[in-house]
Amino acid sequence: MYRYDEFDHQFVKERTAQFRDQADRRLKGELTEDDFRPLRLMSGFYLQLHAYMLRVAVPYGTLSSRQMRQLGMIADKYDRGYGHFTTRQNIQYNWIKLEDTADILQALAEVEMHAIQTSGNCIRNVTTDHWAGAAADEIADPRPVGELLRQWSSLHPEFSFLPRKFKIAVTGAPNDRAAIKVHDIGLRLHKNDKKEVGWEVMVGGGQGRTPMIAVTVRDFLPEKELVAYLEAIMRVYNLYGRRDNKYKARIKILVHEIGAEKFRAEVESEYLRHPQQTTEVETRELARIAAYFAEPKYEKLSRFVPAFEEAKRGNPDFARWVKNNTAAHKRDGYTIVNISLKAAGEIPGDATGEQMRVMADLAEAYSFDELRVSHAQNIVLAHVKLADVFTIWQKLGEHGLAAANYGLTGDIIACPGLDYCALATARSIPIAQSISRKFADYTRQEEIGNIKINISGCINACGHHHVGHIGILGLDKKGEEYYQITLGGSSSENASIGTILGPGFAGHEVPDAIDKILNTYVKLRAPHEEFLATYRRVGATPFKEALYATA
Amino acid sequence: MPLLKNSAFVADEWVHLDDDTALADANRVTVSFARLQKDWDTLAKFPGVLGVRLPNTVRATDLMPYLSQLGLIVLSFPGFNDGRAYSLARQLRLDGYQSELRATGNVLPDQFQFMRQVGIDSVEVTERFPLDVWQRASRQMSLSYQRGLFHPVDEREVWSERHQGFAAWEEQPHAG
Numbered sequence: 001m002y003r004y005d006e007f008d009h010q011f012v013k014e015r016t017a018q019f020r021d022q023a024d025r026r027l028k029g030e031l032t033e034d035d036f037r038p039l040r041l042m043s044g045f046y047l048q049l050h051a052y053m054l055r056v057a058v059p060y061g062t063l064s065s066r067q068m069r070q071l072g073m074i075a076d077k078y079d080r081g082y083g084h085f086t087t088r089q090n091i092q093y094n095w096i097k098l099e100d101t102a103d104i105l106q107a108l109a110e111v112e113m114h115a116i117q118t119s120g121n122c123i124r125n126v127t128t129d130h131w132a133g134a135a136a137d138e139i140a141d142p143r144p145v146g147e148l149l150r151q152w153s154s155l156h157p158e159f160s161f162l163p164r165k166f167k168i169a170v171t172g173a174p175n176d177r178a179a180i181k182v183h184d185i186g187l188r189l190h191k192n193d194k195k196e197v198g199w200e201v202m203v204g205g206g207q208g209r210t211p212m213i214a215v216t217v218r219d220f221l222p223e224k225e226l227v228a229y230l231e232a233i234m235r236v237y238n239l240y241g242r243r244d245n246k247y248k249a250r251i252k253i254l255v256h257e258i259g260a261e262k263f264r265a266e267v268e269s270e271y272l273r274h275p276q277q278t279t280e281v282e283t284r285e286l287a288r289i290a291a292y293f294a295e296p297k298y299e300k301l302s303r304f305v306p307a308f309e310e311a312k313r314g315n316p317d318f319a320r321w322v323k324n325n326t327a328a329h330k331r332d333g334y335t336i337v338n339i340s341l342k343a344a345g346e347i348p349g350d351a352t353g354e355q356m357r358v359m360a361d362l363a364e365a366y367s368f369d370e371l372r373v374s375h376a377q378n379i380v381l382a383h384v385k386l387a388d389v390f391t392i393w394q395k396l397g398e399h400g401l402a403a404a405n406y407g408l409t410g411d412i413i414a415c416p417g418l419d420y421c422a423l424a425t426a427r428s429i430p431i432a433q434s435i436s437r438k439f440a441d442y443t444r445q446e447e448i449g450n451i452k453i454n455i456s457g458c459i460n461a462c463g464h465h466h467v468g469h470i471g472i473l474g475l476d477k478k479g480e481e482y483y484q485i486t487l488g489g490s491s492s493e494n495a496s497i498g499t500i501l502g503p504g505f506a507g508h509e510v511p512d513a514i515d516k517i518l519n520t521y522v523k524l525r526a527p528h529e530e531f532l533a534t535y536r537r538v539g540a541t542p543f544k545e546a547l548y549a550t551a
Numbered sequence: 552m553p554l555l556k557n558s559a560f561v562a563d564e565w566v567h568l569d570d571d572t573a574l575a576d577a578n579r580v581t582v583s584f585a586r587l588q589k590d591w592d593t594l595a596k597f598p599g600v601l602g603v604r605l606p607n608t609v610r611a612t613d614l615m616p617y618l619s620q621l622g623l624i625v626l627s628f629p630g631f632n633d634g635r636a637y638s639l640a641r642q643l644r645l646d647g648y649q650s651e652l653r654a655t656g657n658v659l660p661d662q663f664q665f666m667r668q669v670g671i672d673s674v675e676v677t678e679r680f681p682l683d684v685w686q687r688a689s690r691q692m693s694l695s696y697q698r699g700l701f702h703p704v705d706e707r708e709v710w711s712e713r714h715q716g717f718a719a720w721e722e723q724p725h726a727g
Contacts, residue, residue: 005713007694007709007712007713008709010693010694011692011694011696011709014691014692014693014694015692017691018661018691018692021687021688021691022661025684030680030684035631035659038631038632039659039661121632121634151696151709151710152696152697154696155665155692155695155696156696156697157637157664157665157666157668157669157695157697157700158634158637158638158641158665158669158697159634159637160634160637160665161631161632161633161634161637161662162634235638235641235642238634238635238637238638239610239635239638239639243633243635273612273642273645273646274645281698281710281711281714282710284713284714285710285713285714288713288714
């Protein structure tokens with residue numbers, strides 16, 4: 001993975017000093033809270049319901065063991081012993097004291113991390129496929145471009161005061177695990193007829209209160225032109241994006257209001273206006289970065305590992321976990337291990353400092369010293385030898401990390417909701433907990449199969465409810481929390497926005513409602529048909545009948 | 552309001568005319584963009600140096616016909632979170648404008664470095680912050696990752712530093 005050179009170190013060091021100075025000036029009263037707000041946001045500090053929240057960037061979701069241990073240290077020393085992995089592959093700490101903030105940034109800098117641009121109206125952490133570099137279906141590892149864009153977007157003087165926040169997602173595989181079509185910019189690496197590598201550039205996707213699927217502005221952008229082209233898109237957005245209403249300020253609204261054709265014409269004309277901008281240095285920089293992401297030193301292994309097969313035969317729980325939580329690796333004898341942070345009744349995405357250290361140790365011993373955070377709030381060990389899987393599973397089990405529900409009913413995405421968030425209208429966490437408890441039985445979960453249940457505590461949709469196969473949106477009606485259910489959303493390459501099924505439910509009614517929806521699906525599905533396919537085939541009516549007919 | 556230029560507060564040498572005031576004897580005069588467009592035939596004959604005050608909703612391309620004859624462009628920052636003029640500044644510099652670019656409006660010391668980097672060289676500042684705060688806040692980052700920015704000699708562009716020697720002679724323009 002990427003390592004800082006002297007420039008990266010210097011950059012983060014100066015930035016940390018700059019924040020220290022800004023915080024000092026705020027404490028001395030030289031800056032008002034209004035002045036300080038945009039500055040602290042650009043450094044990742046939010047003022048939440050109970051305390052400051054610090055959001056730390058995990059660029060393209062990749063962490064070294066050392067970095068993960070430091071995150072655990074911060075959880076123990078400066079928070080209440082845990083951290084929350086987010087749907088943007090970041091981690092946030094919910095109980096931070098203002099006086100500790102500069103020291104925490106310092107501790108992050110020591111392990112080549114920062115919180116730059118994890119909030120504010122700027123380009124946020126670039127996200128990508130959590131199986132990058134390991135997945136069997138991948139064309140190329142998208143993380144070098146993720147790092148290129150991290151650097152390019154860091155303290156970009158032109159794009160630090162955009163109309164609204166800006167999210168870029170990148171994938172190098174045809175199966176989209178990075179939800180690129182619901183990002184402000186989605187980039188898909190692919191090859192043209194001449195076998196050259198380039199980008200499909202999509203713009204204007206997003207969730208929030210106006211969910212939209214991105215439109216393609218370029219089918220095939222040569223790889224070396226990416227930064228110059230993104231500058232053109234960003235400039236058009238910065239100049240013409242709406243600033244009169246923050247709910248209409250995302251780029252998706254601009255694209256929608258002027259139309260995809262007009263938007264594309266604006267971008268192309270801006271791009272062609274300044275051809276004196278060059279691309280050679282960017283190309284060389286990408287090559288320099290890519291060297292850090294060279295394949296790890298895989299051993300030549302057999303696809304069949306007798307001890308592994310033996311362990312599965314002798315231990316049904318292990319066999320189940322392997323079936324549900326591992327995925328195909330591009331190399332024989334290796335697998336991708338997905339650690340579920342969704343044990344029944346637990347808070348989705350939360351991990352204790354101790355759990356972070358355990359996962360870091362496992363990565364160091366068995367997965368080339370590297371971990372991933374997934375946008376579904378799980379942790380991935382991307383390159384594990386089949387021969388080591390049983391040992392890893394046992395160790396995970398000792399620390400409450402061996403839930404065998406990856407991709408199943410219990411693997412719920414949930415935002416922090418009203419338990420923490422100042423914007424929330426309802427709680428998300430208790431709903432996720434009650435659903436995962438109700439469906440704790442693995443046999444039932446496996447019978448249902450792959451399903452994405454996503455929960456947001458307000459219409460800003462941090463819990464991705466619009467693109468959940470089943471989406472749950474928490475709202476407030478005259479002081480009472482209630483929950484709207486949508487069906488048919490997807491964040492994959494066949495992205496779609498879910499449709500509201502009908503009147504909402506009280507929190508305690510939600511698990512039963514989900515139960516009825518899933519029973520209906522199981523009754524109606526064709527052999528091997530997954531939930532989304534069934535829904536798209538039969539439509540909403542049978543689900544509505546199941547939910548509301550007898551109510 | 553004090554005018555910050557080259558790390559010092561200096562006197563404003565320009566006279567800023569509203570749309571109803573006749574062209575003064577002054578040597579340096581700014582007018583609104585609306586007046587520039589409307590009265591260009593007259594203004595083009597002005598013997599002194601002409602400047603323009605630009606709302607941040609103007610398109611840079613609309614300024615092209617006048618660019619070579621302007622000695623000052625005043626960019627507007629109505630709120631410190633309204634970043635449109637950063638892009639305008641960058642476009643004007645890319646279009647070849649070489650005279651003074653000035654920022655006016657609600658501007659914080661912490662933003663001055665960004666402004667300088669996109670080619671703005673003077674700022675009308677409020678009296679809330681003393682000079683040393685402006686000087687310190689605007690010099691905190693000695694590195695930038697982006698290229699093609701405006702820097703004093705002791706500030707460096709990371710990518711250019713890493714790939715020294717290539718920028719000058721080997722580069723190809725992008726597809727445009």
